[in-house]
Amino acid sequence: MKLLKNLPSRLLLFSLLSAVAAGVLGAAEKQPQSVQVSIGTILASNQSDEFDAKLKGLESQLRVLKYRSYRLLKNESQNVPWQGNKAFEIPGGRFLTVAPQEFRDNRISLRVRLTQGQKPLLDTTVRIPNRGNFLLGGPPHEGGALVLSISAATQ
Amino acid sequence: MKDCERVQESLGGWLDGELSSTDSDWVRAHLGGCGDCREAQRRLEKITLVLHGALASEGRNIEFLPFWHAVERRIAEKRPWHVELRDWARGTFSAPRIAWAVPAAIAAAIVLFSVNSYFSSWRGSGARNNFTSVDSIDAYGQNVALLREDDTKTTLIWLYQNQEGENETTEEPPQSAPAF
Numbered sequence: 074m075k076l077l078k079n080l081p082s083r084l085l086l087f088s089l090l091s092a093v094a095a096g097v098l099g100a101a102e103k104q105p106q107s108v109q110v111s112i113g114t115i116l117a118s119n120q121s122d123e124f125d126a127k128l129k130g131l132e133s134q135l136r137v138l139k140y141r142s143y144r145l146l147k148n149e150s151q152n153v154p155w156q157g158n159k160a161f162e163i164p165g166g167r168f169l170t171v172a173p174q175e176f177r178d179n180r181i182s183l184r185v186r187l188t189q190g191q192k193p194l195l196d197t198t199v200r201i202p203n204r205g206n207f208l209l210g211g212p213p214h215e216g217g218a219l220v221l222s223i224s225a226a227t228q
Numbered sequence: 229m230k231d232c233e234r235v236q237e238s239l240g241g242w243l244d245g246e247l248s249s250t251d252s253d254w255v256r257a258h259l260g261g262c263g264d265c266r267e268a269q270r271r272l273e274k275i276t277l278v279l280h281g282a283l284a285s286e287g288r289n290i291e292f293l294p295f296w297h298a299v300e301r302r303i304a305e306k307r308p309w310h311v312e313l314r315d316w317a318r319g320t321f322s323a324p325r326i327a328w329a330v331p332a333a334i335a336a337a338i339v340l341f342s343v344n345s346y347f348s349s350w351r352g353s354g355a356r357n358n359f360t361s362v363d364s365i366d367a368y369g370q371n372v373a374l375l376r377e378d379d380t381k382t383t384l385i386w387l388y389q390n391q392e393g394e395n396e397t398t399e400e401p402p403q404s405a406p407a408f
Binding site: 133134136137138180182187192193194195196197198199200201202205206207208209210211212 | 358359360361362365366367368372375377380382385386387388
């Protein structure tokens, strides 16, 4: 009987707590603190048949390309705040500047600019699935081509 | 006054010998010095005596066998399914139990929402959502190719120059075509 008497107030309290929890969870989904951006710089060439063991996780994606050899030159990760940007140094005097734009539907919108010295080579905006990646390739390097694996994950 | 209330509440247990020895001694000591509680004790003893007398005289006349047979019959009888269902529903959806149904439903909805948000890339058109999509590309006059490969969920942007084009910025040989 006591339980029944207190039922409306208990229900109200629980519902309020649930609503607050839902709000917090919703806010957490909408506004992650920052984005961890990782750039793997790979040299693709036909000078040998070597496949770098460190690239095992990317093998299926790299096999889309028709090169015979893949070697990881560099791997760098940085936390980038929303609406901020960070530059990653790429071999050959190039820079890759990454700027997270927004997070929606579990996808990270990322503006990516590749420059060589003062000259812009590429300016693109992509939407990467959270913890996903894409490849950017083509710039020539040491008789082959550079392939950049650009991945992003919310923090 | 508080002692009297406690003693009178404990009188039944004391008369039936159900109290611990400490409590029993305490009740006895209190009764020794409290007329009101002694009066309550006498009343209770009188009621108990009357009840015992009634049970002793009437109990002999009560036929327990038919009562027991009826109980056995009720235990053995197979009740129709709708009666079983009604009893189950009455037990399950009684007010104290159903009181938690609404908050439980809210909690379940929150969990579902959170899990769904976390794994939203797995929903519905999941295969398409695993792809990186390209909103815009500006290659500043260079050629650019975009490849999306289903099997490996690969999105590839490839920069290249025509063979006849000049490569002003580097001494590296220009890429003549996408390498895929």
